[in-house]
Amino acid sequence: MTQIVWIARHANRLDFVNPDWFLTAERRYDPPLSDDGMVQAQQLAKRLKHEKIKHIFASPFLRTVQTANAVAEVLDLPIKLETGLSEWLNPAWMTEEPVKLPTRLLAELFPRIDISYTPRIAANYPETREQVRSRSGQTARCLSCEFLPEHILLVAHGASVLGAAMGLVGEIAQTEVKASLCSLVKVVREEPKWLLELKGDTSHLSEIEEVIRFN
Template identity: 30%
Template sequence: MGRMGTLCNSFVGSFQTPIFTRVKTRHKQPLLPRRNLNLKAMSMDPTDSKTYQQNLLVMRHGDRLDNFDPTWEKTAARPWDPPLIQTGLSRAFQTGRAFRTLLPFPIHRVFVSPFLRCVQTASEVVAALCADDDVPKAKSSRDVVSIDPSKVKVSIEYGLCEMLNTLAIRPDVAPKDGIFRFDIPKLEALLPSGTLDRAVEPVYKEMPQWEETVMDTQSRHEKMIKALADKYPSENLLLVTHWEGVAVSVSAFKEDTSVAKVDYCGYSELRRSVSWKNQTFSAGNFEVLTKSGRTGVTYYAN
């Protein structure tokens, strides 16, 4: 079920920086490279005339239960929508802490696939980003005493969902009628209190159709990246999605490139120039800043 190439990445390693306690693990967590660049894209008045950099991260969800407990799906009411295991929750939270501490820009807004594993991932990341105090020993959102919900706003977006075909979801666990139903209010309740932005209109008003092709999925994810970036051009974005979404964020914007592997909580980083003038904006093409293997995404030249 889903991409099986990440089972070896089943331990939460430490980020290799002085601010984290070193933990001996089998696999190291990806590094976030430091850059001496002024990449901070602040929310601004569109009447201003200004050019700046917009940053966008595209992240895969954490460790999903069905890849570690094959018996789970036999009794699950929604076998196509597994939750995270505790390792996945911890991995997501630690990734959020690293974003907060090491990225040279703030994340203003998060968009997330409606699948449970993605919402749980986003919840942990946002809790880390919004925590009033950074607690080095914190392992998950349960260790966060209080948050400032004004730091980051979150929305669920159907267009970031899993690839809806039998390559990603086995037919024996997919809904018999091909309709993937989500209780959106219930999912929104999983997000840290006060971070949900109820005013946001989703790009996709409903789920894509079951048995979409791989090309349809890739086109959808590429369009979602562009649409969300254009909708919020003065903000830095984090998109929490699935294997294919992260892969497309690299291959669609880096010529002649194919993605071989996306680890749990692996992510890509994109950047583009945005200029405001006379209440309208123009934007350059996205540049992929991710180096192969550095942040849990491995790719190669075609």
């Protein structure tokens, strides 16, 4: 039985373009996409338009929801918010648990969000590197099994993209996957194993980041 799991990292974020945004932001650890990030998200959507994806899952952070929404609009699909795909809740990056918009408010902004969906995996602050890889890997395995044989898209962050890929193909992903902004990983289930076909593809983007920032 064949199934494709696509894993995308969110597009460029406002605080990467304007670091001063962080100083006055109401939700410091939940930045939106930048203007060029919105363009990247639309380019990702165009890339995935004909891939027969049936379900879109996104981390509940604003930048991942915005990226997923661009794809959902083109594919005419709902968005399921999955906390198991969340950002690495790294205390070295975040002095406190990140404040995010509640699902109800996100759904008002993005009506494609399926408010009936219950996240399968929790993400708890603070986390070690091993913990984020474990829970995002568990998330990828859980969703791929639950929605087999349908193709699915996971929209996540640098650490959770890598963890999700590792959860399917194993340790090889640690050295093979390069999760740059708005990149695309493609993992194919061909029983009894998973094959890593794209390792962080950015060929759909008109501009890519020169140095991969892992957050």
